[in-house]
Amino acid sequence: MATTTGARDADIARAAAAIADPSRARVLTALLEGRALPASVLATEAGVSASTVSGHLAKLLEAGVVRVERHGRHRYYRLTGPAVGEALEALARIAPPLPVTSLRQSSHAHALRRARTCYDHVAGALGVALLAALLERGVLEGGDGRFHPEAAEGDRLSAPGNDTTYRLTEPGRAALAAFGVDADGLVAGRRPLIRYCVDWTEQRHHLAGALGAALTDRLFALDWIRRGGRRRVVHLTDAGRTGLERTFGVVLDN
Template identity: 60%
Template sequence: MRDAAELPSVGDADIAAVASLLADPARCSVLLALDDGRALPASVLADEAGVSRPTASSHLAKLTAAGLLRVEAHGRHRYYRLAGPHVAELLENLVRLSPPRPVRSLREGTRAARLRAARTCYDHLAGRLGVAVMGSLLDRGALIGGDGRYDPDRDVHDSLSNVGHDVRYELTGAGRDFLNGLGVVLPTGGRPLIRYCVDWTEQRHHLGGGIGRALLDRFLSAGWLARTARGRAVTVTAAGQAVLADSFAIDW
């Protein structure tokens, strides 16, 4: 028998510790509000969660201590954001496994419709717009390796609970030229250039990875998309509608 001093100091992962944090609806609302990659103050997050500011501060402290959030100080103000893409990936996986909440008001219905139309999935486009952009890149041969469809019978590992790794998409030379022509600045190192998610509303693939982020950055900086004041929904501007029609053959 091994001496107690020789035993490891830690055991298996304590999933329950994280699960208990996510069991609270208000904390989940806070995390989803931050799933667009932005940093938001506690007052906004309190409104998103429908709780008082002291209650929100307590939730934020617990989420920060657990490593799910990080806090940034700007003068006297404190802003919170997701601790990194690994937390966003956790949230997206949970979203795919979770049943939809019933819509009980016109406001909730309008918000749900906007999320389904066009939203951010941490740092890339999702919803009908994200799926349409990826579909356009596949149609024009900018991406190859798959068809953008989620098919559980064909792709055993391409599941709704899995951020996509199994369909091997590649960027072609023509695709690189196309993106450069749009002013999209492709990353040169670090994260994978191409990843995909199975979009939870559209049941198809949308583009993540370095290209996904670069596309979203370009759409926002060029004024083709505009973020809403709160939440993950984005709106397509008149200039964006023209670019989508002319460059992506998307009638928005």
């Protein structure tokens, strides 16, 4: 695998040290939803006291992987950006699974595989099915939505992939506009329009970047997907199942 100048110059050990604690890892996993959360919620997610989570958050802030937002007297924490979420998804692909010791844990794991948020875009079976449908319908072109490790020398594990270039087609631009997503407006932003992650549960690509986030926002706005009761879980509604099939040809197994 080729090593970029940026990778050689980056203090990888410092970032890794910030993550290499079970409690801090649970804090970061909770923040993968993309929403800002107060320390009290993060303490519950991590299974530690409020004073203990404050120390963990200080280390994560120092490492630059989370940031704090102040609303009046209240402080909320979120990941510093999509790159952190993508890096965590990458680690999830190579990390051993946590032991499942209850039916509740098993149900949560199954729900995450079906549909979840990967920072600000959909992932899991729903995410990869959406990208596959966009390619099949000609909204996007380039690549087949599958992970080919033997040919992906520049493809870091689940971080934004480099071995495949996906492009928005002109018919796709029109189709997205009809769906309520302004691709031209997204291009004008600072974030790359189209990126992808190698999904850690499906071993296939799901759509990321500004377009992945905008499509996810639109799905929430239409009530085609809803946040589940457990962290990161997303539920596809009946209207969403019908709408995604009619609009983009997305078909998911029951």
